[in-house]
Amino acid sequence: MKISRCFAGLAVAALVAAGMWAAEGRQRGGRQAAPSEFDLMVGELKLTDAQKAQIQEKMKAKEAALEAWNTANAEKVKAAEDAAAKAKGGDSTARKSAAEARKELQAGRDQATAEATAAIRAVLTDEQKKAWDGLKLYQTLAARYKKVSLTEEQQAKAKAVCVLAAQELKAAEAEDAASGKRGKKGASVADKLKWAVENVILTPEQRQMLPQRGAGKKGAAQTPPANK
Numbered sequence: 001m002k003i004s005r006c007f008a009g010l011a012v013a014a015l016v017a018a019g020m021w022a023a024e025g026r027q028r029g030g031r032q033a034a035p036s037e038f039d040l041m042v043g044e045l046k047l048t049d050a051q052k053a054q055i056q057e058k059m060k061a062k063e064a065a066l067e068a069w070n071t072a073n074a075e076k077v078k079a080a081e082d083a084a085a086k087a088k089g090g091d092s093t094a095r096k097s098a099a100e101a102r103k104e105l106q107a108g109r110d111q112a113t114a115e116a117t118a119a120i121r122a123v124l125t126d127e128q129k130k131a132w133d134g135l136k137l138y139q140t141l142a143a144r145y146k147k148v149s150l151t152e153e154q155q156a157k158a159k160a161v162c163v164l165a166a167q168e169l170k171a172a173e174a175e176d177a178a179s180g181k182r183g184k185k186g187a188s189v190a191d192k193l194k195w196a197v198e199n200v201i202l203t204p205e206q207r208q209m210l211p212q213r214g215a216g217k218k219g220a221a222q223t224p225p226a227n228k
Contacts, residue, residue, distance in 0.1 A: 059116075066109070133166035144210070
């Protein structure tokens with residue numbers, strides 16, 4: 001694993017890559033709210049016309065598979081959503097059970113579109129795949145940082161960091177699977193990514209706005225998490 005070396009250089013990598021991301025964002029005049037998966041690919045991956053045509057066709061297959069799964073599992077989805085809403089006011093056992101049910105449904109949903117997703121991914125170059133993996137990882141962080149209103153430059157830096165972290169995460173998950181230690185190294189990479197974003201990219205004022213678990217805790221950790 002190259003986790004320590006990778007994250008030690010995140011600040012430099014973010015600053016270098018951010019200029020390119022931000023410049024491209026300005027040239028596009030900003031992004032519309034809630035773009036589709038295809039729109040994101042077009043906007044972020046520099047697809048060729050041939051790639052766009054291929055991906056559009058494969059997207060149709062993915063949408064059809066997703067629609068079929070949604071129809072077949074509509075009742076299960078509603079039941080899971082109702083259980084999750086009810087569990088918000090319940091104990092930890094109820095919340096955990098509801099979360100597991102939703103996680104299981106999401107896994108089934110992902111499996112239903114796995115073949116079409118793989119076909120779409122096969123159209124991309126290796127560099128485009130890395131950029132796409134990084135963007136998807138960035139999207140998982142977006143909710144946490146929504147309140148602090150990242151600037152365009154900060155978003156660019158965070159995306160650049162996520163491209164690197166996504167590769168580390170993939171390697172970590174492979175190690176976890178091989179060792180049988182589920183999630184251990186993957187969690188270590190996730191912790192380091194969070195630390196890098198919050199201590200390299202955010203301002204002190206923004207860090208104080210972050211939600212924290214535990215009474216009276218605010219702001220990011222001042223030292224990077226140790227390797228696990």
